[in-house]
Amino acid sequence: MIKGFIFDLDGVITDTAEQHYVAWKRLSDENGWKFDREVNDRLRGISRLDSIKVILQYNGILLDEKTMGNLATQKNVNYVESLDDVTPDDFLPGAKELLTHLRTEGFHVALGSASKNASKVLQQLNALGYFDVIGDGNSVPESKPDPAIFLYGSDKLGLQPDECIVFEDAESGIDAAKTGGFYSVGIGPEERVGHADLRFDTMADATLFEIKSYFKDLF
Ligand code: B16
Numbered sequence: 001m002i003k004g005f006i007f008d009l010d011g012v013i014t015d016t017a018e019q020h021y022v023a024w025k026r027l028s029d030e031n032g033w034k035f036d037r038e039v040n041d042r043l044r045g046i047s048r049l050d051s052i053k054v055i056l057q058y059n060g061i062l063l064d065e066k067t068m069g070n071l072a073t074q075k076n077v078n079y080v081e082s083l084d085d086v087t088p089d090d091f092l093p094g095a096k097e098l099l100t101h102l103r104t105e106g107f108h109v110a111l112g113s114a115s116k117n118a119s120k121v122l123q124q125l126n127a128l129g130y131f132d133v134i135g136d137g138n139s140v141p142e143s144k145p146d147p148a149i150f151l152y153g154s155d156k157l158g159l160q161p162d163e164c165i166v167f168e169d170a171e172s173g174i175d176a177a178k179t180g181g182f183y184s185v186g187i188g189p190e191e192r193v194g195h196a197d198l199r200f201d202t203m204a205d206a207t208l209f210e211i212k213s214y215f216k217d218l219f
């Protein structure tokens with residue numbers, strides 16, 4: 001039986017891809033690297049350090065771990081500053097409604113995000129109250145597609161993976177959910193999250209009614 005839900009943050013609850021883009025673009029411009037929106041989209045769901053590795057590889061540049069860490073920190077300072085502009089109006093359409101509905105029906109809810117800034121984003125959204133457990137980039141060392149962040153969430157909720165549905169917008173996030181033994185809902189196009197148990201184009205389509213109808217034997 002489904003007793004809990006675990007949500008990714010960026011691309012599911014809110015969309016900070018634009019703020020990430022602006023901060024990576026600024027770092028790239030300052031260092032003379034190529035960076036565009038297509039490369040930015042490849043950073044969806046992956047950690048900050050892995051993100052800079054993708055950008056450097058795209059530019060054919062090799063740097064040592066310490067330098068990469070320092071540059072990623074520089075990007076993060078600008079990114080975090082831009083989060084001050086995130087407001088409770090910045091939920092993705094449908095996300096707040098679903099979280100509210102889950103609260104009303106008494107489901108257990110956890111966050112399972114790769115971001116080390118997840119608490120700040122939730123605070124800006126005024127969304128902390130929707131979550132019983134916050135799993136973020138500080139909770140486990142492994143990154144998706146490793147299932148560690150979702151297993152952290154289910155464990156803290158006191159549930160088994162097969163009692164939880166994971167919501168994800170990244171290919172690696174759906175991979176992580178499946179490897180961990182969770183049910184999965186993908187948010188986004190078929191080519192990215194079509195391997196999820198159930199897929200919606202947007203969070204606005206992901207109502208509790210639709211979810212219960214699809215996983216009917218589990219509710
Ligand atoms: P930070 P999610 C991910 O969040 C973002 O999608 C990804 O673009 C970002 O690099 C990663 O968080 C790390 O974020 O630099 O704030 O620690 O989709 O897992 O909620």
Ligand code: MG
Pocket residue numbers: 008009010011012044045168169170
């Ligand atoms: Mg995401």
